[in-house]
Structure formats: structure tokens, C-alpha cells
Amino acid sequence: MPKIIAARLIVTSPGRNFVTLKIECDDGTTGLGDATLNGRELAVASYLQDHVIPCLIGRDAHRIEDIWQYLYKGAYWRRGPVTMTAIAAVDMALWDIKGKVAGLPIYQLLGGAAREGCLVYCHANGTIIEDTIETAIRHRDEGYRAIRLQCGVPGLASTYGVAKAGQRYEPADADLPSESVWSTEKYLRVVPELFAAAREALGWDVHLLHDVHHRLTPIEAARLGKDLEPYRPFWIEDATPAENQDSFRLIRQHSTTPIAVGEVFNSIWDAKHLIENQLIDYIRATVVHAGGLTHLRRIAALADLYQVRTGCHGATDLSPVTMAAALHFGLSVPNFGIQEHMPHTEETDAVFPHHYRFEDGMMHPGDAPGLGVSIDEERAAAHPYKRAYLPVNRLEDGTLWSW
Template sequence: MDEIVDYELFEVPPRWLFLRVETADGTVGWGEPVVEGRSRTVRAAVEELMDGYLVGEPVAPIEDHWQTMYRGGFYRGGPVLMSAIAGIDQALWDLKGKRLGAPVYELLGGAARDRVRVYQWIGGDRPSEAADEARQKVEAGFSALKMNATEELERVDDPSTVDDAVSRLRSVREAVGDDVDVVVDFHGRASKPMAKRLVAALEPYDPMFVEEPVLPEHNDALPDIAAHTTVPIATGERMYSRWEFKEVFEDGAVDVVQPDLSHAGGITEVKKIASMAEAYDVAMAPHCPLGPIALAACVQVDACTPNALIQEQSLNIHYNETTDVLDYLADPSVFEYRDGYVSIPDGPGLGIEIDEAYVREQAEKTVDWHNPIWRHGDGSVAEW
């Protein structure tokens, strides 16, 4: 009785889209298919896939469902389709785990670790003095932090812009010492010449890694950037399939890949990307500034992935001004962070219980999140 009979989609604050899938015996699985700022577009894609392929089908053959959703359309890939597939895939794994009474990581080969290290965001889109906040997070038990490197950047910016980025990282490093890791996110805001200058300038303060030093459409510049530093290079939050990641593995410039479990095809695809990364001696640190379902999917994959390095999570992140990760969980203790780690949930499926009544209540609110549009001094559009 594992035939899929119904599904619902819920747009909820602050900027998430939840998918509820139900089978004939009443079992419910949850997924998080979303492109931040494009939730309505992804909603339409999910509806096309569910109505066109999956309603009426059994849950069990997840790999075949993935192949059908991906290869069943002549035009493939991209953020919208892969995010729709990702959320559906998460829900299918949640259902399968619940039907078999096992967490997803057990179905993927079993645990490779006892707990997963997490990092905490400090600062916001426009990073200011972050030292005090960094100190507070370390006192709260986190051993790894993440901060944006800069605000908007010109293609070739002035020395003070580089100095400001260095000063921010230096202040955080001095506040927390050398026993704490600090990730610096370039957010794709830098051109190749600025990325080279910034990475070299930040190196004395030992970032754990620099994230997305250039946009993924300029990944061919990564070997040149890597040649200017010993700081590990990370990228991948805006890459959506193993075929895109294949290119960065082959050029050898990237040390950490960051596929997003709600964008890069879900559990099925990210587990394959992780295995490819392992073969190239590349670590994985899944991107996840999202909600509890996406985080649960990440932790399930981290649990059974030998080269998983650290996990992003969005508790108290600057985007979550109205509603936060734990608010949607019936038992928030499943994501209790201790000593900078989260335990691996051992409940069936994704290991979380969604508070469905709260989801329905929040879905009544208007959700209209869009990322800001930044502009340079001359009025041209800047990378956010």
C-alpha cells in the first residue's frame, strides 16, 4: 500500500516551500523543494512532476523515479527542475524509511560517523564588525563560524575594500583564537582579479575555506585563483548535478564541494556527487541556509558519507527574521547542537517529525521573499 495518492505544497515563512506526500496507507513524507525567491516557479515544476509521473506510482523504486523525472523531459537540469526533483526525492526517501522503519542513512549503507559537525553564521549580507557575535557563538559551543567576505564589489575595486575584508576577518580571528574555524563566503560577488587579491590577502588569517570565490559560470578561473593561495577553495551551491561537478573535479582546483540537498537533485543525486568527490580527494560540506526538512536530508547524507566535512545550518541566520528552523518541528531537540556538532537522528525516514498544524497555520501568511537587487555607484547591477 505504498502507492502515492496525494500531495500538498505549502509556502511558509521566512522563504521556504514544503512538500507533503501521502501514500494509500496514510503514511506521510516531507520534502523541501525550493529556489529562494522563486518558490512559485518551483511549485509549478513540482506539480508538473507529481501529476505527470508520480501520483498513482509506488514509492519504492526511487532511482527509477529520479531517472524518469530527470530524463523524462527533453530539457534537463537547472535550478528550477533540479530543486523540484530534490524536494520530491527527499519526500520519497522519507516515505521509504518510514515504511521500512529505518533512517535514510541506514538505507544508504549505514553510518560512517557518530555525529556531524556544524557551523554557525555570523554577520549578514553586508558584513560589519562581527567579532562580538563570533565570540558569542563560540561561547555557545560552536567551533566553526561562517561570514560573508565583502559587500558588493567592483570588477576592480580599491585597496580599502580589500583592507576592510581583511580587517573583518582579522577581528574575528583575534576574538576567537586559532582553535575555531572561520569560513569566508565570497558569495560569487568577486570578479577573477578581485578574487585573486582577496584570497591572497585573507590567507594570513587562515580561513577554513573560501566559498564561491567566483560565480559558477566562471569555474574555469578557479585553477588560477587556487594558484594564488594555500587556502582551500569551495564551491557548488549553484551547481545542480553530477555532470556540472565533474568539471571542477577534473580541473583539480576545488577542495570542498557544497551541493545543496534542495537544489542538486536531492538525496539520490547528492550521494552520487559525494562519492565522485571522494574519488578526487575532495571533501563535501552541503549548502543549507534553508528549513528543517532540507537540513534533515543533509544530515542523513552526511551520516553515511566518509568525506563529509561540515554542515551548514540556518538557525538564527540573517534570513530567518520571522520563523526559524526549529519552529516547524514537533520535537526540536532532534537538532540540538552540542560542542559544535549535531547528533544523527535515528528516527525512520528523515528522522524528524514536522508539526503539520503549525505548517498549515504559517502557510496562511503571505510569503514574498526576494533577494535584494544591489547596484554599483554608476547604477549598474552588482552581484548580491
């Protein structure tokens, strides 16, 4: 049995911040786990360093379920993004170790491939509709079968999901939170126009998605769902904040547009009511923020009973370690729906060499034992941590709103 003899954190910023846990065993096997919580990175690093790592030393790395329960129940304090991200990092690293010891990729340990690859969606964004469409056409020609569309809102200086001219989109862009201004009325005018133009230009053979990013009230979300119905979106995401889960009933009552939610969820308890009442179609919870593969499998098993499918979060603030874990999960889980794919920068990929690959609109985790991701610690050390926050959002009258 591989015994855990050391665990340490690698904090690096190859273009953006990542926190990685590396667990080492007495047989020389090592495992990696992503512990990145965008804008709150050092809180997770401290939780791991000060409170989790001391409890790991000497444990049998194969006892993944027992260690998960120990860290979850043993803390007494339950759930929360910092705790669940820390537990996820340990969980991923232990699955990585188990795979390496077995000589198998993790998807084989999870039951084997249930499909040939994971359908992924990429992002197309632009400050005006025409730019978004142009990017979407380019992505379709690259082989993507599903594309998320975001565009600037006329009359607003900036909005979620849209890059500044000539730059890659990276929301955590400032040493202290930047502020943007929001108008629901202006936004609700432009999105149906964007989808109409996209169907006109791209036809019907590509899936189109959209992220509302928690900015609408339930009745406004219902209106958007209804307005987009003629363009058959694959989903609208985070149409309204999900703390009051029953509010999704209102959207359902008015629209058949599929609903995705949950990238900010960290446990099965955040999703239980939504799933059991069939108020959503896709659950966005992902490996790094929802307690690792061990817990995400549990969420997916519950969702499967209600024909809710997975649609894991996969923005660039989730490191290649999470991307690999999400692909092993997606390849093997029965109710897989889609996986978000926002390619990392070359700098990031150089720090985290990996075996997953994109081909013909789908991704595959590869067949290397474990996760199939390593970390180049020398390169990582050349990119020191740089504080960066997500923006905050205000209505035009100054009221603080969801970003």
C-alpha cells in the first residue's frame, strides 16, 4: 500500500494563478490535485497547508473514500468553497496515485469509457455581434460542435465573457476588483439578436450556448428563455442566482429552453432540490470546487435518476489538472452531457504538460496512468503568485449586483 510521506503546495502564475497539491508516497509515486479557487487562492492554500496536510502524513493513499470522509466529517464544519476545493485537491491527487499504481488511466478505474470522447463547447465572444459570429465560424471550422456565444451590450462599457479588444478573455484582471456597470434591459435586447444572427450564419448543425452569469431575476430569466426558444439553444447557464433554488420553477413554467446551473456549487446539497424537482437539465458542478471525483460522482448519480446530465465548468481558472480529471469523469459517467473547454495559454500548458487531446469536437483524457498531467516545477517557480480579483458589477444607479 502506498503510504503518504509528504504533501506540498505549488503556487504559480503562468498568466494566471494556480494552486496545485502534490502528494508523495513511500513507493515514490506522486499525485497531483488542483486547488485553485479564483480570487481566493491563498485561502485554500492555507487550509491545505495548515489544516489538511498534517492529517495526511502516514495514511494509506489507496483509501480514497475513507480520507474523503475524514476530511469532510472530521472538520466538523461542513461544505463551503474553500473546504471543498481543498478536499477536491486531495481527492484528485489520490485518484492520480491509484491510477499510477494500477498502471491505468483514471477513467478505467471509474468503470471504463462509456463513450468515444467528451463533447466540448468552446467560447466565441466579441464586442459586437458580428465579431462573435466571426469567431464562432472560425471555431466551427476548427471542428467544435458546440459554441458558447457572448457579446458586448450596446451602451455598456464591458460585460461578462467579452474580451477587451485584441486580448484573451481573463476575468481576474486586477490587483483589486475592477467595477463594471450592468443594465438588464439593454442586455435582454441584444442576446436574442445575437442568437438570430448566429443561426442565420451558422445554421442548425452546431449547438449554441449562453452564460447569463447570475444576472437576471427569475422572471427576467424566464423571458430570456422564451425569447431564445426559436433558436434552440443547447442551454442557458446561471440564468438567475441559485441560492433560492425554487425560483427556477418560474423559469420552467414559461420556457422549454434547457437550463444549466452549478459552477459555484460545492456539494450535492447545493444541487439536490434542483435535481429532484427537475428544475434544471445540466449540472455544472466540477471536480475542483465540488469535492473531487469522489463527490462529483455522487452528484452525477443523483442527477442520473432525474435525467439531468453533466456539463462541467471548465474555464481557464480550472487548471489542466482539473481538465484532465473532468475528462476522465466525463468519459466514464453514464449521464455525461457536455464539457466546457476554454484552452489554456501556452505558458500554462508548458507548466502542466498533459496527455488530453482535442479531436473533431470532442476531448479525450488520454491513456497515461493516473490523470495524465505533470507539473514542471522549475517553470512553475519562474511564475510567482500575483494577486488578482474577479470584477464586481453594479447597476447603472450604483446598486451592487451579481457579477
